Amino acid sequence: MRSDVTAPPAERTLRRRGRTAQRDPGPRAAARRTTRTGLLLVSPALAFVAVFALFPLGFGIYISLTNWPLIGSYHFVGLANYTALLHNSVYLQSILFTLKYTAIVTIPIFVVGYALAVFVRSNRPGSTVFRTMIFLPYIVGLVTLSFMAVVELQPESGTANFVLAKLGIVKATTAWLVHTGLALTAISILVIWFASGFTMMLLMAGMQAIPQEIYESARVDGASWWRAERSLTVPLLRRSIALSLIVSVVYSFLAFNQFFIMTDGGPGTSTVSVVMAIYDTAFADMNVGLASAMSVVLVIVVGLITFVQFRFLQGDSD
Numbered sequence: 001m002r003s004d005v006t007a008p009p010a011e012r013t014l015r016r017r018g019r020t021a022q023r024d025p026g027p028r029a030a031a032r033r034t035t036r037t038g039l040l041l042v043s044p045a046l047a048f049v050a051v052f053a054l055f056p057l058g059f060g061i062y063i064s065l066t067n068w069p070l071i072g073s074y075h076f077v078g079l080a081n082y083t084a085l086l087h088n089s090v091y092l093q094s095i096l097f098t099l100k101y102t103a104i105v106t107i108p109i110f111v112v113g114y115a116l117a118v119f120v121r122s123n124r125p126g127s128t129v130f131r132t133m134i135f136l137p138y139i140v141g142l143v144t145l146s147f148m149a150v151v152e153l154q155p156e157s158g159t160a161n162f163v164l165a166k167l168g169i170v171k172a173t174t175a176w177l178v179h180t181g182l183a184l185t186a187i188s189i190l191v192i193w194f195a196s197g198f199t200m201m202l203l204m205a206g207m208q209a210i211p212q213e214i215y216e217s218a219r220v221d222g223a224s225w226w227r228a229e230r231s232l233t234v235p236l237l238r239r240s241i242a243l244s245l246i247v248s249v250v251y252s253f254l255a256f257n258q259f260f261i262m263t264d265g266g267p268g269t270s271t272v273s274v275v276m277a278i279y280d281t282a283f284a285d286m287n288v289g290l291a292s293a294m295s296v297v298l299v300i301v302v303g304l305i306t307f308v309q310f311r312f313l314q315g316d317s318d
Contacts, residue, residue, distance in 0.1 A: 113199025206240030
């Protein structure tokens, strides 16, 4: 302390700056501490993703390069499984059928969900009850609905044939699940009914986030309901629309329960989806290596389609 008093003023200033520099580590050290704190906070999520997503994906790719059976030893075969897919008629047919199914259900799910969201977004009397009734099939689950549909579509005792025959649409003995076209029609209607409620909730959440002042200004300017919906609601719902369409496409590509329960891929293999082909290859044919190659191809295809949809529908981030 005494030396500070007797030291020249310039020397005392340098010493004080040195002590200040020791107390203040500077912006770089603060940034490092922030980075370490952030990594520590996200480490549980990173560990979860690594264990339950990245490791299974990497292990699946490794299995696809082997002749891994369901039971027994295996050895490395390289890209032989991927080459075999080019000559696997069931898998190629399942891809075409899944694409057809996806094209059939995606747009109706969105259109019905959007119409329902427009109907329930206001607080008119009964909208809450109606919203719950529409969303109820999604809560019940597709597995339960598929079993119910099997019972209701029976040729002799099903309610569907009884009602439609009274209306003169079909015969009372129509076998819905043993003809490819009728089976695809029944499953598509079931899935549209099931998924429209979820799409409704996604779009309704986006609609309710739009300020009402925008619509009031549009009405003052003389815009009709259709003009306001087309020029205001749809552009402002761009991200919600993108999310709903991406979810619909991904779930359609991963369709399994409804086909497995209602048709078991029949008649023949005409309603075998991609996931059903993977399931049959792994657990019926006991060829896990080939099934893993099918799964890797499916992941790549779904990822590419999702990326294209996202880029097309996202628009400017501004």
